[in-house]
Amino acid sequence: MSGVPGRTYAGIRVGVLALLWGSTFLWIKLALDGLSPVQVTLVRCALGTLTLTVLLFGGRRRLPQGGATWRHIVVAAFFCNALPFGLFSVGEQTVDSGVAGVLNATTPLWSVLIGLAIGTERGLRPVRLAGLLLGFAGVLLIFAPWQQSGLASWGALAIVGAAGSYAVGFAYMGQHLVGKGIPTISLSTAQLLAATGLTTLMVPVGGLETVHVHPKALIAVVVLGVFATGITFHLTYRVIADEGATNAATVGYLLPVVSVGLGAVVLDEAFSLRVAAGMVVVLVGVGMTRRQKRAAAPEIMQNPEGGDPRIVEAQHAEQHAEQDAEQDAVK
Template sequence: MNSAAGRAWVGARLGVLALLWGSTFLWIKLALAALAPVQVTFSRCALGAAVLLVLCLRARHRLPRGRTLWRHIVVAAFFCNALPFAMFSLGERSVSSGLAGVLNATTPLWSVLIGTAVGTERGLPPVRLAGLVLGFAGTVLIFAPWSQTGPVGWGALAILAAAASYAVGFAYMARHLVGRGIPTLSLSAAQLVAAAGLTALTLPAGGLVAVHLPAKALIAVTVLGIFATGITFHLTYRIIADEGATNAATVGYLLPVVSVVLGAIVLGEALNPRIVTGMVVVLVGVGMTRRHKRVPSPAAPEALSRSPLPQPE
């Protein structure tokens, strides 16, 4: 495959991932019309795990083995799947799907903040520090604590908690799971199996009541589980493994756009200028935190000139 075709393929895969991942918030909102938050969370984990297990079977991949590895998978499943999925379902009871996507875009900001706190982000450059401050300033603008009509509440806080949980989960996955010679399909399937098990434990908290699923809600939860959870999660793993975390992270810039557009078109969600301004400020701040200084190597400047974007510090 030539370089132009390769770039086109990477771009297409990122575009599909952005559309699937960005539509998650729409499907959650539609599913919540008939299901409790815990039911939405369990359904998407179980359906996502089921479709990836079928793909593993077709590809003749086995699930990972070993107690230590499975302990890492369970921890990753909690922070990257079970907890944030639950927080999104809880949060979207009072927050629009478009705003949920915007608040989810703070994940890279939490990643930098957590990395600085634990020492993995050392010597934070002024541009990235300014981006961190600017990104959270945009979040404050969206919350509008000075305005009684602002979307301040437990719902928005739950979604911010989900974004922070994603940051912890992605860092844990990168350190303990990715790049260890295990097929990404096996890893993603195992992690969603673990997430389904964790969320099943929460079903007694309002998830065991009988439900009536109208066609719209049934379609929503099916698409949410199979495509927006199972396929999306596997694509994320593949992009991290094939192109690196930096290229995978670029999809985060598109999620708020997809969620806001779908929310406005499908659900008729309104956006005021303050929230739009806050969204732009958050995305600019996120972009600044992804800036990295490239240091040319005197031994191989030609190779560096052809290399992709640098990896996160």
């Protein structure tokens, strides 16, 4: 597919991805009306695992082999799934879904700092340093610590912690999982499976609360697990295979806009000029930190889409697309 129809189709698919990803925070908010944060996280991971398992075996793939690989998968699942998913659910008990989406977009900023700490960043060019400082200034503007009734709460800190957790997980995946010849669908399925197991361990702590089953919460958690966590993985791989990682990365810059818009329209969340200004500053800062030399392949461990592990895995898919095609031909 090429020309105007091809570009139109690509634009529609990018829009669908942005809507699914950006709606994650809305579904979490709605699910919390009937479930505890631990319950939301567990059901989300379990449904996402089930969805990817169907895709895995439907594509005649299998889970990764080897104890060493699985140890790395468990660590990645903790930092990229179990911990941030849980922190987002905890945070959204007190923070609007739209603001959660904006704070989630700070992940690339934390990735730059972690890259400098572990040596994957060879220093910062002025434009990226300015972007880093500008991004954190935007976060400060959103938090408004000078206001006693501002967003500087434990909930907001939990969400920022989730964004930082993503960054740690991406760096770990870049060093121990990405580029090892394992199909991406196998890694993502195994990772969500491990995350489900890790979250299950937390059930005695916060998962035994009474579940208030009602249609809104039930629908929200199902959509969150199946579509926002499972199906979106598969759609991302298709974008990577057809259009490359760069186009897929651009989706991430739409996520805060989607989350804020859905929060305001569906949940009637307040949207002040200060938060709007902070969102713009964060996105500009993130965009500046993403300005880099194209030859820098190790930059995969940064999160170009602003907070979700799916882009990192999607970049992995691009690297191994030809290898997977050859394996299919052999079969």
